Amino acid sequence: MSDRRDSREQLRRLQQVTDAALSKLGVEDLLQELLVRARELLHADSATVMLLDPTGTELIATAASGLEREVNLGIRVPVGRGFAGAVAARGQPVSIDHVDATTVVSPVLIDEHIASMLGVPMITAGQLIGVLYVGARTPRRFTPGDVELLQLVADRIAPATQARLHSLDRATAYALQRSLxxxxxxxxxxxxxxxxxxxxxxxxxxxxxxxxxxxxxxxxxxxxxxxxxxxxxxxxxxxxxxxxxxxxxxxxxxxxxxxxxxxxxxxxxxxxxxxxxxxxxxxxxxxxxxxxxxxxxxxxxxxxxxxxxxxxxxxxxxxxxxxxxxxxxxxxxxxxxxxxxxxxxxxxxxxxxxxxxxxxxxxxxxxxxxxxxxxxxxxxxxxxxxxxxxxxxxxxxxxxxxx
Known part of the structure; x- marks a missing residue:
């Protein structure tokens, strides 16, 4: 009963945070807020968003909490390769409990001694726009409840991110065109x-x-x-x-x-x-x-x-x-x-x-x-x-x- 109450409280807090974020925050602040919340909810050491590049062939580390080096180093992962690439290619959640060069592309994950990972696709309007994943330094097996919770976070991040990126894209394109x-x-x-x-x-x-x-x-x-x-x-x-x-x-x-x-x-x-x-x-x-x-x-x-x-x-x-x-x-x-x-x-x-x-x-x-x-x-x-x-x-x- 206590676990159920804790889960409901976590979901309530997530709902409150995301509702506020959706109405007030820009892309960077929105992602950062939700990544921090995802870490807390899943008791993870890191959370990262990788967005699909315009060609649809690579994922780019865009925001992170706990593993900011992935963003700072501009980590890119080809769709279909490694852990994040597998999530993108399948369009389904993926979890691993063994992190090394055979299972991940990003060297940061190995350097930071991440032991277990859970990733879910970010989809909006039926289109994949990226991947959200969390990592833990202590070996663990993520439960179906963890998958459901992380997917819920991704489902809230995806449309908000897409809308803001579309708005920025349109504004940038208009400014560029007018300058040319x-x-x-x-x-x-x-x-x-x-x-x-x-x-x-x-x-x-x-x-x-x-x-x-x-x-x-x-x-x-x-x-x-x-x-x-x-x-x-x-x-x-x-x-x-x-x-x-x-x-x-x-x-x-x-x-x-x-x-x-x-x-x-x-x-x-x-x-x-x-x-x-x-x-x-x-x-x-x-x-x-x-x-x-x-x-x-x-x-x-x-x-x-x-x-x-x-x-x-x-x-x-x-x-x-x-x-x-x-x-x-x-x-x-x-x-x-x-x-x-x-x-x-x-x-x-x-x-x-x-x-x-x-x-x-x-x-x-x-x-x-x-x-x-x-x-x-x-x-x-x-x-x-x-x-x-x-x-x-x-x-x-x-x-x-x-x-």
Missing amino acids: LPTRPPDIAGLELAVRYVPGAQVGVGGDWYDVFELPSGMIGVAVGDVAGNGLRAAVVMGRIRSALRAYALETDDPADVLTRLDYKIQRFEPGAMATAIYAVIAPSLDKITMSTAGHPPPMFATRGTSGRLLTVRANLPLGTHMSLPRTNTEVALPPGGTLLFYTDGLVERRARSIGEGLDRLAAAVTASHPDVLCATVMSTMLDDRPAPDDVALLALRRSVND
Whole structure:
């Protein structure tokens, strides 16, 4: 009866602590508080959280109580290897009562003379996000009650950690993306420019970007692209792709060549990444623009007195598809007043309508007005003054009428 009362009291204390933590603490403090509580409840000498890395192949020591060296040393454990790797691979509790190089990957566990361990998976929304384990220096066998209690702690840690990490990921990705996108397009004689970017309300920040830059040859480079996926990784990959495109643009004025080099770079150094992009160069005389597309929607074009129309641009494969097909260019005349709108697919794609309907609606909204007015009109028309479900990037340019 006394043991039962003690267990109920422990669970009550755990509930109180976690409820308070969930509402008030940040990720680090939350994990630390719950790890201390887990040690107390299971009479363990150490407690550690290892979170799955973005590739899903390794566990990284993220927080610890009693074995802080694992975090300080940045211990990583491949999924499927050792004790923690086995918990992650099986998605089930694992306990061991013999700790040496044959059963664990982390040398800290051996150096600290951990004798017995119990680990459980951290799962939220059906997805594994990490492993929680405790260790004891005195040999012991963990009971089914111990397993149940530790799993309860993990079940409370997992969603709180995921929510906070998602929030941090989104905030970091947004800050990174905003730092990479030009705050305003450069002043270029004879050209009027405007840009817009809004993160998706449903998926958060993604890998959309725009860019405008002057080249040593006198050409003007214009790029718009979209990295597949969303969140911090998409924003990081976007930054690397954008920088690489700028570097290749300094070496050649041929848009198809720039995208060919960029594609090879992505295949070589960004495994698993895929992106669409359109890159164009405007002649120093501003009377023509040459562009190449990599699976990206063609721009809309309008001249004075005409409504918008979708340019016919030779289609090429997206970046990162691992198919080495020749890329091609399309050349378009740009008369005074000629207006181009580059955009990402978040502007025109909706679940409730076809892509064709979205493009028709966009074409009807495009005129040869000032780029700032055009961007405002397009955003209002296409989003119906509601938050964009997916992120959207726009770049509008017009050759000055009095050029």
